[in-house]
Amino acid sequence: MNLNTEAKKGSTYDAIVVGSGISGGWAAKELTEKGLKVLQLERGRNIEHIKDYTTATLPPWEFPHRGWLTEEEKASHKVQSRDYPYSEYNESYWVNDEECPYTEVKRFDWFRGYHVGGRSLMWGRQSYRLSDMNFEDNLKDGHGCDWPIRYKDIAPWYDYAEKFAGISGSIENFPGFPDGKYMPPMEMNCVEKSVKQRVEEHYKRARIVTIGRTANITENHNGRTACQYRNLCSRGCPFGAYFSTQSATLPAAVATGNLTLRPYSIVNQILYDKDTKKAKGVMVIDAETNETMEFYAKIIFVNASTLGTTFILLNSTSEAHPEGLGNGSGQLGHNLMDHHFRCGASGRAEGFDDKYYYGRRANGIYVPRYRNMGGEKRDYVRGFGYQGGASRGTWHDNIPEMAIGGEFKDLISTPGNWSMGLGGFGEMLPYYENKVYIDKSKKDKWGQPVLAIDCEYKENEKKMRVDMINDAAEMLEAAGIKDVHTYDSGCDPGMAIHEMGTARMGRDPKTSVLNGFNQMHEVKNVFVTDGSCMPSTACQNPSLTYMALTARACDYAVSELKKQNI
Structure with missing residues (x-):
């Protein structure tokens, strides 16, 4: 891949894309394919597909600490080491918290990766559409501002994103759970199939169990190789079997000859021209030299991740925009x-001791x-x-004490008990008082002020968790577990790594930052x-929606540019 990673100081482009994660990668692909000369700016290092x-094919014994973190790594990554995503297996993908601090007014776990590809290299890959219900909830129950779009506006763009990214899954025809353009689904194992059958019979299909819809391809696609069932995705996939900037959108953008990646x-900020009432470019700090420079463009896509984007916009003050752009x-x-x-429930499955499964399904x-739904009303x-x-489980479950001899060999070659678990993912409401702002009393490695985060779950989320726990147990018991x-x-905000909402879309400029085309x-x-554009979270994993919104916004932006409206 011949990639121009050297951009001349003061250069002018048709478009600038800030960030190279899931949405930034899509913006670069769409804009370059539409003929624009694009500068993509990434604050971290380059990672080549x-x-x-470097760790993608290493066996466990080739890691000095077998996946565990050193005390030094924990000290420099105080936030990243709070939970499982940060480990020795992909240690270099996570941000150094000492170099990039932030202020926690209340605990907020901000998991970040500053490099080309961003968190598209480490994401969980679950890929679900939002439904009509999700786009209408704000208006119906009065929380947050009304979405400026509905499902019909984004549905063709979901089709487009799914076909390019490669999403595997099954068609279910279930209310509030729109089906899409899927590759063949991964297979459930014998216990999951039994649980599915019993749950759907017990609840008369008012609840369903389906295989995860995941951005792991199950057939070769656009030069990418089908998933190998290694379940080592977070290290980077040398087969290109899951969607990432490196495996999918970046090669497409590079192929146009219109991309400059820096x-x-x-x-640091977006530059505003008060005469034209438009942005004229961006000011950049070179992360290696600390030198500042400016780049100019006709349109700017800000895709630095929810909180990164919001920092840039808040930091872009001018006479016309004293509180942020x-x-x-x-x-x-x-x-x-x-x-x-x-939160949720788990238990033991009986009657399947003669069955096992093949490979390590990454889903x-x-x-x-x-x-x-359907007229039901809970206390949330x-x-x-x-x-x-x-x-x-493993053979460890079956060995009360270490032994030797034939019996020991038989035991260690026999798998343990089957277990089945359900973990809830709940929607969080938009609250005005859950906010971020710039804290000028603290500086990062490059002398920039930092973001302060003041966010908490409230009563609605706490009440919902009661059902999330009890329903999981009820379903498992109904399934014979x-x-x-x-x-x-x-759970503290940030832990799900689905932060959203700080520059929301809306119909009214008085109550929102963006319109229906972002x-x-x-x-x-x-x-x-x-994610900053989202007026609500729904309860589905959001990345597929970012892909579809980005493709739609790029189509609109280029159309408006050609009409000389922007």
Whole structure:
């Protein structure tokens, strides 16, 4: 891949894309394919497909600490090391918290990856459409502002995104769970099939169990090789079997000859021209030299991830925009949301001891939302889905004490008990007081002020968790699972790594930052299509929606550019 990673100082382009994660990669692909000369700016290092996935094929014994973190790594990654995503297996993909601090007014786990590809290299890959219900909930129950679009507006773009990214899944024809353009689904194992059958019979298909819809391809696609069932996705996939910037959108953008990618480029602010009332470019800090420079373009797509984007916009102050670029509504930085999870139930499955499964499927099962639908009303609004699966334990379960001899050999070659679990993913409401703002009392490695985050779950989320726990146990018991136990491991915002909402779309410029095409109400040549644009979270994993919104916004932006409207 011949990639131009050197951009001349002061150069002018048709478009600038800030960020190279899921939405930034899509923006670069769409804009270059439409003929625009695009500069893509990434604040971190370059990671080249295959070559730089240095741990992708290493066996466990070749890691000095067998996947565990050193005390030094924990010290420099105090936030990243709070949960499982950060490990020795992909340690280099996660941000150094000492170099990139932030202020936690209340606990918020901000998991970040600063490199080409961003979190598209480490994401969980679950890919679901939002439904009509999700686009209408805000208007119906009065929380947040009304979405400026409906399902019919984005449906063709979901089709487009799914076909290019490669999403495997099964058609279910279930209310509030729109079907899409899928590759053949991964197979459920014997216990999951049994649970599916019993749950759907017990609830007369008012609840369903389906295989996860995942951005792992099950057939070769666009030069990418089908999933090998290694389940080592978070290290980077040398087969290109899951969707990432490196495996999919970046090669497409490079193939046009219209892309300039510049790593180590921290966008500090967007430059505003008060005469034209448009953005004229961006100011960049070179992450290696600390030198500042400016780049110019006709349109700018800001895709630096929800909180990264919001920092840039808040930091882009001028006489015309004293509170941040496009912040006449006062909503920029507010309405921060994340999903809440880490609660549910699990138990033991009997009667399948003669069965096993093949490979390490990089996917689980999914139960779509069924609460507060069809006229039902709980003591909370919105709802939740479940992710989970069944597996067999290891031989350790069967050995009360270490032994020697033939019996020991038989035991260690016999798998343990089957278990089945369901973990809830719940919707969080948009609250104005859940916010971020710039804290000028603290600086990062490059001398920039930092973001302060003040966010918490409230009563609606807490009430929902009761159902998330109890329903999981009820379903497992209805499916014949034994020794079912419930759990609530506690959850703080940020942990689901689905942060959204701080530059929301809306119909009214007085209450929102962006219009229905992800275009700033006040600055017509600036578009935002990452998670910050979301007026609500639904309970589904959001990345597929970012892909579809980005493709749609690029189509609109280029059309408006040709009409000389921006």
